[in-house]
Amino acid sequence: MYAVVGCNECAAMWLLSDPRTSDSATCPRCGKTHRTAKLKRFFESEDRAAAREARAALLAKKRDESAAFAEIDHVSELERAVDDAGVDEREYLEASGIDADAVDEAGARAEGGGSSSRTRTELVRDAVEAAAEPTEENVVAHASERGVPAETAREILTRLTRRGELSESRGRYRVV
Numbered sequence: 001m002y003a004v005v006g007c008n009e010c011a012a013m014w015l016l017s018d019p020r021t022s023d024s025a026t027c028p029r030c031g032k033t034h035r036t037a038k039l040k041r042f043f044e045s046e047d048r049a050a051a052r053e054a055r056a057a058l059l060a061k062k063r064d065e066s067a068a069f070a071e072i073d074h075v076s077e078l079e080r081a082v083d084d085a086g087v088d089e090r091e092y093l094e095a096s097g098i099d100a101d102a103v104d105e106a107g108a109r110a111e112g113g114g115s116s117s118r119t120r121t122e123l124v125r126d127a128v129e130a131a132a133e134p135t136e137e138n139v140v141a142h143a144s145e146r147g148v149p150a151e152t153a154r155e156i157l158t159r160l161t162r163r164g165e166l167s168e169s170r171g172r173y174r175v176v
Contacts, residue, residue, distance in 0.1 A: 002051035004043040007032060013058060014164050015051050017176040022169045028162045120148045124156040128166060134173045
């Protein structure tokens with residue numbers, strides 16, 4: 001179950017994954033903690049994609065952009081359009097005279113592994129899922145054991161929470 005909810009402090013809207021399982025939720029924009037039972041639910045669905053679409057429609061309406069939003073079939077259409085638009089990274093690098101393979105190898109070394117290694121963001125997300133008690137301290141420790149600097153792991157946790165990819169309640173994180 002997914003719900004599009006709103007903050008009465010800063011008017012932010014975000015997706016809340018299964019609001020029945022936690023007592024509180026934190027606004028990703030202003031940080032205010034809300035009781036989930038008292039949050040205004042603008043839309044509810046079992047389908048995450050439908051909830052994302054509803055949130056996008058509500059945000060467009062809020063900004064008086066409903067007409068422009070109506071021209072797009074679905075949010076996934078925008079994602080596909082972005083993927084199809086412009087020049088991909090590899091093409092750009094090669095056109096600039098830079099060896100794209102060398103860039104890939106340098107990136108893999110910077111991430112601390114070979115070409116099949118996971119990114120720092122993926123390692124932090126994995127740490128949230130793997131930790132028995134996914135508190136900030138445990139997640140950072142788990143990610144640090146896999147090569148992510150502690151401060152970077154904290155920044156990634158904050159960024160993923162703001163994006164709505166993680167939720168934090170009572171000091172515990174979970175993947176949305």
